[in-house]
Amino acid sequence: TTILGLESSCDDTAAAVLQITDGAASVLSSVVADQAALHAAFGGVVPEIAARAHAEKLDICAREALLQAGTGLHQLNAVAVTAGPGLIGGVMSGVMFAKGLAAGAELPLVGVNHLAGHALTPRLTDGLAFPYLMLLVSGGHCQFLLVEGFDNFTRLGGTIDDAPGEAFDKVARLLALPQPGGPAVEAEAAQGDPARFRFPRPLMDRPGCDMSFSGLKTAVLRARDEVMQGGKLRASDRADLCAGFQAAMTDVLVKKSARALDKVAGEGITALAVAGGVAANTPIRAGLETICTDRGLRFVAPPLALCTDNAAMIAWAGYERFKAGLRDDMTLAARPRWPLDQTSPAMLGSGK
Ligand code: ATP
Ligand code: FE
Numbered sequence: 001t002t003i004l005g006l007e008s009s010c011d012d013t014a015a016a017v018l019q020i021t022d023g024a025a026s027v028l029s030s031v032v033a034d035q036a037a038l039h040a041a042f043g044g045v046v047p048e049i050a051a052r053a054h055a056e057k058l059d060i061c062a063r064e065a066l067l068q069a070g071t072g073l074h075q076l077n078a079v080a081v082t083a084g085p086g087l088i089g090g091v092m093s094g095v096m097f098a099k100g101l102a103a104g105a106e107l108p109l110v111g112v113n114h115l116a117g118h119a120l121t122p123r124l125t126d127g128l129a130f131p132y133l134m135l136l137v138s139g140g141h142c143q144f145l146l147v148e149g150f151d152n153f154t155r156l157g158g159t160i161d162d163a164p165g166e167a168f169d170k171v172a173r174l175l176a177l178p179q180p181g182g183p184a185v186e187a188e189a190a191q192g193d194p195a196r197f198r199f200p201r202p203l204m205d206r207p208g209c210d211m212s213f214s215g216l217k218t219a220v221l222r223a224r225d226e227v228m229q230g231g232k233l234r235a236s237d238r239a240d241l242c243a244g245f246q247a248a249m250t251d252v253l254v255k256k257s258a259r260a261l262d263k264v265a266g267e268g269i270t271a272l273a274v275a276g277g278v279a280a281n282t283p284i285r286a287g288l289e290t291i292c293t294d295r296g297l298r299f300v301a302p303p304l305a306l307c308t309d310n311a312a313m314i315a316w317a318g319y320e321r322f323k324a325g326l327r328d329d330m331t332l333a334a335r336p337r338w339p340l341d342q343t344s345p346a347m348l349g350s351g352k
Contacts, residue, residue: 001077002028003322004101005315006062008054008094009086009114010140011035011045014311015061017069017076018124020319025124028069030305030312031061040179051089058097065311073105080318083111083328084335091334099330110318111328115340117313119145119153122273124316125302131269132300135257135288138276138308139165139180144209144260145340146267150320153340156260157209164249164278167213171220171245175238185242186281192236192243197223199248201255209260211252220245246283254287261295271298277308 001021007014016030035053039045066073081098084091095111102109118136122128131148133156143158162170165182172181177188199219202212220241227237261272272292278284279301292299306312 001319001322002071002075003315003319004062004065004076004079005112005311005313005318006058006079006081006094006098007114007117007309007311007314008058008090009082009084010090010309011039011050012309013054013057013061014309014314015058015065016311016315017065017071018312018315018319019069025316025319027124027306027312028071029065029067030310031065031068032305032310033057033061045087047087047089050087051093054090054093058093062097062101073101073107076105076107078108078110078318078322079105080110080112080315080322082114082117082314083332084113084338086114086336088334088336091336095332095334099332103330108322109328109332110321110326111332112314112317112321113338113340114314115141115338116150116153117317118275118307119147119340120150120317120320121275121302121306121313122271122300123320124313125306126273126300128271128273128298128300131264131267132271132273133260133264133269135253135260135272135274135279136276137164137253137274137278137284139163139169141276142211142213144257146264146269148267150317150324155339155341156263157211157256159211159213160203161212161214162217164213164253165276167217167249168278170217171242174217174221174224175233175241177238180277182277182281185246186283188239188242189246189283190243192239192241194243194247196240197244199223199244201248201252204252204255209256209263211256213249213252216245216248246281250281250283250287253284254291257288258291261291261297269297271300273300273302275302275307277304279307280304
């Protein structure tokens with residue numbers, strides 16, 4: 001089976017060709033055109049600019065993915081596309097392009113939930129069997145999911161305010177470090193003393209798996225203002241602030257993950273899997289690995305290129321649906337909001 005995946009729900013336009021032979025998947029191509037340069041001047045993703053850029057780049061990315069894979073349209077078995085959640089202009093661009101392509105090439109169309117794409121990636125990369133626990137930690141999301149089937153997700157908890165990647169990015173901005181903030185803060189933290197600043201660990205002593213990160217960012221701001229002299233921040237102070245922030249972040253994510261694992265202990269899970277850009281963070285990864293080892297579970301962290309937004313994960317999630325006989329038609333709707341535990345578009349029948 002050969003599937004073309006398309007992704008345009010945020011600020012990356014992506015296309016990928018995935019081939020599945022006897023259950024073994026190989027990513028023949030995975031093209032990602034990021035829009036960072038377009039949004040840089042605005043300090044965040046501008047929806048209208050993103051939508052236009054997707055509309056301009058989708059065909060180019062799709063052609064590039066097919067070229068790199070050495071695959072013609074007639075060799076495809078289906079087109080899979082992100083149908084939500086995300087910035088609606090971008091999602092609409094993708095869905096309309098996919099409909100046109102599917103109609104023109106007479107191919108089946110499969111609508112995919114972007115979060116399902118992330119959550120199913122460990123099955124693509126590591127052949128992980130259901131059920132497993134998924135921690136999704138990115139620039140826009142943070143949640144624990146019990147994954148029991150390709151269309152069976154239970155949310156156990158998540159952030160009630162900022163996503164961890166967003167917190168890393170905001171802290172980087174406070175400390176005049178470059179964007180994206182995660183890698184910059186991690187590099188600084190490696191030079192600093194994590195014990196000097198003791199930042200809050202919100203909701204830690206509350207039961208459940210919910211987390212909160214916005215207070216942490218405010219605490220970093222306050223500590224920064226206290227140590228700044230004449231508007232200047234010493235290099236060692238900056239490193240210590242980063243180390244303290246990262247320690248708090250790691251502590252919360254690891255302890256809440258342990259709690260989530262204990263909560264689903266009776267469900268027969270064999271692994272904790274992660275996805276999202278923050279899963280690239282070495283101390284966070286190490287902490288998660290330890291709690292897995294302690295419980296005799298596998299820790300699965302897909303390669304970074306498949307952890308952040310990409311279309312190979314959309315092609316894979318599309319393949320799982322396609323294999324189960326699910327198809328969408330021209331009524332497939334683009335959905336700005338689409339919680340994972342709600343019925344999929346194909347199952348709604350018409351996406352209404
Ligand atoms: P989403 O996929 O939820 O819409 P996104 O596209 O912003 O959001 P990703 O591309 O998965 O998310 O991840 C980007 C985020 O990951 C950024 O916020 C970035 O700072 C963070 N990040 C990347 N590397 C690291 C790192 N080493 N440590 C911590 N955070 C990191
Ligand atoms: Fe994403």
